[in-house]
Amino acid sequence: xVQLQQWGAGLLKPSETLSLTCAVYGESFSGYYWSxxxxxxxxxxxxxxxxxxYGTTNYNPSLKSRVTISVxxxxxxxxxxxxxxxxxxxxxxxxxxxxxxxDPKYYYYYYYMDVWGKGTTxxxxx
Amino acid sequence: DIRMTQSPSSLSASVGDRVTITCRASQSIxxxxxxxxxxxxxxPKLLIYAASSLQSGVPSRFSGGGSGTDFTLTISSLQPEDxxxxxxxxxxSTPRTFGQGTKVEIK
Numbered sequence: 001x002v003q004l005q006q007w008g009a010g011l012l013k014p015s016e017t018l019s020l021t022c023a024v025y026g027e028s029f030s031g032y033y034w035s036x037x038x039x040x041x042x043x044x045x046x047x048x049x050x051x052x053x054y055g056t057t058n059y060n061p062s063l064k065s066r067v068t069i070s071v072x073x074x075x076x077x078x079x080x081x082x083x084x085x086x087x088x089x090x091x092x093x094x095x096x097x098x099x100x101x102x103d104p105k106y107y108y109y110y111y112y113m114d115v116w117g118k119g120t121t122x123x124x125x126x
Numbered sequence: 127d128i129r130m131t132q133s134p135s136s137l138s139a140s141v142g143d144r145v146t147i148t149c150r151a152s153q154s155i156x157x158x159x160x161x162x163x164x165x166x167x168x169x170p171k172l173l174i175y176a177a178s179s180l181q182s183g184v185p186s187r188f189s190g191g192g193s194g195t196d197f198t199l200t201i202s203s204l205q206p207e208d209x210x211x212x213x214x215x216x217x218x219s220t221p222r223t224f225g226q227g228t229k230v231e232i233k
Contacts, residue, residue: 037170045227094169094170112181113162117169
């Protein structure tokens with residue numbers, strides 16, 4: 001059964017770079033998209049971006065200038081970097097597997113996140 | 127970005143009640159809509175994908191419907207473990223946006 005284990009620094013100062021890694025266990029890394037999502041305290045979910053095993057990425061335009069998602073297929077890991085953090089980046093960050101299948105009617109892909117990491121709390125404070 | 131609006135933002139219900147949560151998209155998203163359940167301090171859990179497909183292992187009291195811009199999540203008979211926050215998410219286009227959430231509380 002696939003499991004995601006994530007880790008990274010939990011306390012940052014403004015202007016520093018957030019760095020998180022998510023390791024995939026129990027399943028092939030190939031053939032899927034892998035996503036990052038965040039949730040500020042007491043608020044809803046925000047999709048940050050995704051990557052596949054080829055390194056193809058999609059980012060949320062609101063974060064695109066500061067975000068880099070990368071993949072290390074040799075370790076079955078993918079990572080998130082968010083530069084120039086501020087207090088507004090304080091959140092719980094989740095990694096997730098993004099399954100997709102082709103809609104035969106429209107030749108368009110359905111996506112859904114079926115496995116999630118437990119989350120990493122990141123606080124930005126001076 | 128496609129805006130997703132859920133209603134209500136919160137509701138109070140009793141065990142055994144039938145509960146329906148609505149999600150409206152700012153433009154047509156066909157059936158590219160997922161529903162997640164989140165308990166406090168936990169990661170979200172996938173309930174429904176492609177608007178109406180039940181994720182494996184999810185109880186059959188959960189069902190999803192709708193297409194285009196209007197969608198529903200229905201819990202046919204609320205159980206104690208169902209008191210949680212529910213989010214819809216559109217995957218028709220990036221960024222894959224979520225609704226603001228609906229908190230289901232015990233009456």
